[in-house]
Amino acid sequence: xxxxxxxxxxxxxxxxxxxxxxxxxxxxxxxxxxxxxxxxxxxxxxxxxxxxxxxxxxxxxxxxxxxxxxxxxxxxxxxxxxxxxxxxxxxxxxxxxxxxxxxxxxxxxxxxxxxxxxxxxxxxxxxxxxxxxxxxxxxxxxxxx
Amino acid sequence: xxxxxxxxxxxxxxxxxxxxxxxxxxxxxxxxxxxxxxxxxxxxxxxxxxxxxxxxxxxxxxxxxxxxxxxxxxxxxxxxxxxxxxxxxxxxxxxxxxxxxxxxxxx
Numbered sequence: 304x305x306x307x308x309x310x311x312x313x314x315x316x317x318x319x320x321x322x323x324x325x326x327x328x329x330x331x332x333x334x335x336x337x338x339x340x341x342x343x344x345x346x347x348x349x350x351x352x353x354x355x356x357x358x359x360x361x362x363x364x365x366x367x368x369x370x371x372x373x374x375x376x377x378x379x380x381x382x383x384x385x386x387x388x389x390x391x392x393x394x395x396x397x398x399x400x401x402x403x404x405x406x407x408x409x410x411x412x413x414x415x416x417x418x419x420x421x422x423x424x425x426x427x428x429x430x431x432x433x434x435x436x437x438x439x440x441x442x443x444x445x446x447x448x
Numbered sequence: 449x450x451x452x453x454x455x456x457x458x459x460x461x462x463x464x465x466x467x468x469x470x471x472x473x474x475x476x477x478x479x480x481x482x483x484x485x486x487x488x489x490x491x492x493x494x495x496x497x498x499x500x501x502x503x504x505x506x507x508x509x510x511x512x513x514x515x516x517x518x519x520x521x522x523x524x525x526x527x528x529x530x531x532x533x534x535x536x537x538x539x540x541x542x543x544x545x546x547x548x549x550x551x552x553x554x555x
Binding site: 329330332333336351354357358361362365369407409410413414416417420421 | 471473474475504506507508510511514535539542543544
């Protein structure tokens with residue numbers, strides 16, 4: 304299994320993209336948290352918002368990979384002038400369709416409550432057979448786009 | 449790359465205190481589960497979990513605490529949480545767990 308990979312590019316004058324690809328292992332989830340905190344700090348989010356983002360990205364990763372076995376997490380962080388959008392996709396190493404909902408009811412409920420409160424928008428889906436989750440956090444000192 | 453968790457146990461006069469420090473996430477929550485699983489089944493009247501030095505907590509950690517609470521109730525053990533961080537308390541409030549747990553700011 305390959306090591307974590309991180310890329311960074313400026314998409315336009317007001318959008319920067321950071322991509323992170325890591326083996327889907329619990330002990331590596333601190334990497335998305337650290338990356339999200341650094342990107343959010345660069346985007347001018349305050350300390351409380353950065354803490355919200357750290358927890359939200361953790362919950363995204365859990366919602367996407369927990370209970371689904373070996374694979375990789377592909378994270379895409381788009382920093383805009385007034386918001387941060389994070390997309391997380393799980394690429395399984397197993398053949399066949401992903402397990403529909405491998406997490407227990409309590410875990411799913413807690414994640415949903417946290418994402419609902421910490422992010423301005425969020426969602427989960429299975430896209431082309433791959434579990435995916437995303438959230439958008441708007442800087443509270445700026446109006447929504 | 450992370451603020452590793454450390455968990456210690458102290459038993460005094462028939463009660464137990466579990467002190468948790470660092471980040472309790474999906475990687476470290478199983479260690480907390482192990483500590484609480486044993487204590488909640490050990491016929492100890494009161495188990496206190498001191499979370500004042502916790503710097504991060506996710507839904508995995510919350511799930512472990514909810515599981516411990518259920519186990520403690522089955523064994524007629526009181527489970528107390530000590531939280532003095534507004535940040536941590538916010539997570540319990542969001543998930544409605546402030547009304548489920550016995551939470552105080554001091555030991």
